[in-house]
Amino acid sequence: RDHNFAKYNDSTSDFLNVPYDYISVMHYSQNAFKNGTEPTIVTKIPDFMDVIGQRMDFSDYDLQKLNRLYNCSSSLSFMDTCSFELENVCGMIQSSDDNSDWQRLSQVPAGPTTDHTNMGECEDSGYFMHFSTSAGAVGNTAALESRILYPKRGFQCLQFYFYNSGHDSDRLYVWVREYTSAHPNGTLRLIEEIKGSPANYWQLHHVSLNVTSKFRVVFQGVKGSGLSSGGLSIDDINLSETQCPHHVWHIRNFTHLLNTSPAGQEGNIYSPPFYSSEGYAFQVNLYVNGTTDSPFNLAIYWHLISGANDDHLQWPCEWRQGTMVLLDQHPDIRQRMSNQRSITTDPQELDASSKYFWGRPDEVGSTATFPNGSTFMRGPGKGTSAFLTHQRLRSRDFIKDDSIYILLTMEDISHLLSTQPSASPTVVTNASNICPENPCENDGVCIVVDRAPVCRCPAGDSWWYMGEKCERRGSSQENIVIAVSSTIAVFVVMLIVTITTAVCLKKKYRKGKGHGETLTLED
Numbered sequence: 001r002d003h004n005f006a007k008y009n010d011s012t013s014d015f016l017n018v019p020y021d022y023i024s025v026m027h028y029s030q031n032a033f034k035n036g037t038e039p040t041i042v043t044k045i046p047d048f049m050d051v052i053g054q055r056m057d058f059s060d061y062d063l064q065k066l067n068r069l070y071n072c073s074s075s076l077s078f079m080d081t082c083s084f085e086l087e088n089v090c091g092m093i094q095s096s097d098d099n100s101d102w103q104r105l106s107q108v109p110a111g112p113t114t115d116h117t118n119m120g121e122c123e124d125s126g127y128f129m130h131f132s133t134s135a136g137a138v139g140n141t142a143a144l145e146s147r148i149l150y151p152k153r154g155f156q157c158l159q160f161y162f163y164n165s166g167h168d169s170d171r172l173y174v175w176v177r178e179y180t181s182a183h184p185n186g187t188l189r190l191i192e193e194i195k196g197s198p199a200n201y202w203q204l205h206h207v208s209l210n211v212t213s214k215f216r217v218v219f220q221g222v223k224g225s226g227l228s229s230g231g232l233s234i235d236d237i238n239l240s241e242t243q244c245p246h247h248v249w250h251i252r253n254f255t256h257l258l259n260t261s262p263a264g265q266e267g268n269i270y271s272p273p274f275y276s277s278e279g280y281a282f283q284v285n286l287y288v289n290g291t292t293d294s295p296f297n298l299a300i301y302w303h304l305i306s307g308a309n310d311d312h313l314q315w316p317c318e319w320r321q322g323t324m325v326l327l328d329q330h331p332d333i334r335q336r337m338s339n340q341r342s343i344t345t346d347p348q349e350l351d352a353s354s355k356y357f358w359g360r361p362d363e364v365g366s367t368a369t370f371p372n373g374s375t376f377m378r379g380p381g382k383g384t385s386a387f388l389t390h391q392r393l394r395s396r397d398f399i400k401d402d403s404i405y406i407l408l409t410m411e412d413i414s415h416l417l418s419t420q421p422s423a424s425p426t427v428v429t430n431a432s433n434i435c436p437e438n439p440c441e442n443d444g445v446c447i448v449v450d451r452a453p454v455c456r457c458p459a460g461d462s463w464w465y466m467g468e469k470c471e472r473r474g475s476s477q478e479n480i481v482i483a484v485s486s487t488i489a490v491f492v493v494m495l496i497v498t499i500t501t502a503v504c505l506k507k508k509y510r511k512g513k514g515h516g517e518t519l520t521l522e523d
Helices: 060-069 254-260 476-522
Strands: 078-082 103-105 128-132 141-145 157-164 171-178 187-194 203-208 215-222 231-240 247-252 268-270 281-287 297-305 320-326 339-344 366-369 375-389 403-412 445-449 452-456 463-466 472-475
Touching: 157 171, 187 203, 203 247, 215 231, 247 254, 281 375, 281 403, 297 320, 320 375, 339 375
Parallel strands: none
Antiparallel strands: 078 231, 103 128, 128 231, 141 215, 157 203, 157 231, 171 187, 171 215, 247 403, 268 281, 281 297, 297 375, 320 339, 320 403, 366 375, 445 452, 463 472
């Protein structure tokens, strides 16, 4: 592995005018290729010793290099982001078809007391949009519309943080206003209604849009019938042409869990039960302080559990991919470095008891209990004991508002097994049978093309052989002689043609002049 430590100068390696990147996903860790007790890589700035070697995601500088290297002027998936820090609120407009407005605020007495972007850490900054339901008539509405957006893919995921300090009856509706040639002024289509009890914290929401024509996103707040002292607030909006996660596991008071949870089984927590789109039930198991063999890490595992649809599903569960993403809550989706791990359900995999690992949970699992006291069966788990170190956990915005979010998706990937075309059988032909005696001259090589012998002739920088058997030699000097000779020949021919033409014209002119004089004498 010595080549991993080879050094190159700037004639071979190009930094693309980007500063040295200690947090690049391509950077080796301090102990990479270690065969002793000392680190193999020592950073010139000691503070970065524990930073190098991250494998979470591309860094900001990684993206800059990729964009410059491949001349990427726009993103394939990114559409918009807004944290409302600027007074123009990202080009959003207040609708004229309502009777109230959204306000750009930094705090509300009933909550939120801070925005989600900065969480009150930056003085004279930190804004969000708020629709007050503490006054006005029942049914009052306020609509906030995004700028016009132009989709490329036909599916989008809208992500935003929502704070409800109003009443249970207050509602937030997400619409899209679609513009087509038939409806140039746009038509509204309801996408999702968001409701729930007031809470004293920001909550993450995902909304799938699936729009194919140019459109605006519309946030409509509606005052309910109950008594309210606050209202509805939104912040940190991101829109991208990606698929939304199927489920979100929100873990609150996470700092307390980090400080008090022991390593091992006593310090693990389980997610609520979730269902895939096909009906498989599953849970995710998180070791907050790692396993006993690997402490000070987040460890994460995926389990199938018994569910209401088990009698109608295929067992063992085959070729489903479960994806677990610890969300980096940076307000701009382009600068996030979320941490992800995926598992795949191999139907032939066996557990320690020689049972199918991904078999029906009530046949291969063990009894477990939900917080409400009801029992169920939980199958074995698969994941990693080194999901993320605590040091990296604290280095980004994974923990924000004392919360973390784990995004979960389970999808069928069995189609990937049959997408590759089968290779055509290769017919091996013995070249010696067709080229028994090399017919090529001048060191030419005989090869077989379409079951027939063909000579491949040698060539140099200024010479080559050609012909069916490489019998004729050519060179750059001969080409020059031929080119010069051709030029001279063309010049001579043109000169002869010119002289001949001039002589003929001169004779014709003299003849015409003599004829003209004869006519004059006759007069």
